Amino acid sequence: MDFKLNDDQTMLRDTIRRIAQEQFAPKAAEIDASERFPWDNFEILRDNGLLGVNVAEEYGGAGAGQLALLLVLEETARVCGSTSVILTNQGLSSEPLMIAGSEEQKSNFLYRLATGETPGAMAITEPNAGSDVAGMKTTATKVKGGYVLNGSKIFITQAGVAGITCVICYTDKTKGNKGMSIFVVEKGAKGLIVGKPEHKLGIRGSDTRELSFEDCFVPDGNLVGPEGSGFKTLMNTFNYSRPNIAAQALGIAQGALDAAINYAKERMQFGKTLSSFQGIQWMLAEMALAVETARTMVYRAGAMIDTEPNHPDIPRICSMAKWYASDTAMKVTTDAVQIFGGYGYTREYPVERMMRDAKITQIYEGTNQVQRIIIANQVLR
Structure with missing residues (x-):
């Protein structure tokens, strides 16, 4: 089993990481405060061909697969949860057309979504x-x-x-x-x-x-x-879209972990940095473990969809990834706020925004309680 990204995936991840850090991160707090839809970020994603990463090239996409989309989502959510929603929703609205759409519908509606003609x-x-x-x-x-x-x-x-x-x-x-x-x-x-x-x-x-x-x-x-056929198409849509929410949650968690590590290295208390205290070290270690475990589950879900799209375990694996990654996002962001202390509770730092953004990943596209039902049905079948 190969856990290494291929050259194209690595290049894509590095590209979106640079775009996210340079163009999305500086605006994230303002977007949150103003509650405005980030049309400027939508255009950046569109102009870089990132709105249809997993859609076939003949329908306006990049044809790079599900894992590639998860990489784009993770790096975007790492700095701006609101912008990552553009990607999750573009994927969600495209899936029914990819699964059950006619050739005419794919050439029209799917093409317009994949090319970013419209959200x-x-x-x-x-x-x-x-x-x-x-x-x-x-x-x-x-x-x-x-x-x-x-x-x-x-x-x-x-x-x-x-x-x-x-x-x-x-x-x-x-x-x-x-x-x-x-x-x-x-x-x-x-x-x-x-x-x-x-x-x-x-x-x-x-x-x-x-x-x-x-x-x-x-x-x-x-x-x-x-x-x-709508219900069947919708359930299949969720099988492919839930990893997107998992990747979004993963990115939020990684962003909070990044912020907590940097703060712990710089913040001085009792004449020492926070990172020198074992209690904080253990918190950071537990956060890092949860994030890395979530990443393994999310990437596995994406790889399974790419290599075995009809595998009977896809509903189970994708529900597990969504459940675990979203719970991880909520726990890691909450712990990040705790490490920041009073500063973490203010809008001066991004962790309070990340904690608020994380919550929805436990709710939409099937609550985590529904994910438990799906998984139980799968293991008991």
């Missing part, structure tokens, strides 16, 4: 349907030439900026999970109503809003996959 969004959550996707109420009724959507979605990332949104809804509620379908809804569609931005604990530079559909017409050509 993308994925509309799943509803007021009464979070982890329980089957509890959603949004419907799509067949009419001549297409479908009419009615209902609402909440907490939709990039809803206010996305030109392309994949929406899951019921086309036949009597069939349960087999009555769900996914549609592409484009910005400006008649009957699509975009709500006000949410003000959040963390990832404040991500655009999060409610979407409402009031007799919103979408043409037949915007149905992704056969009618009734």
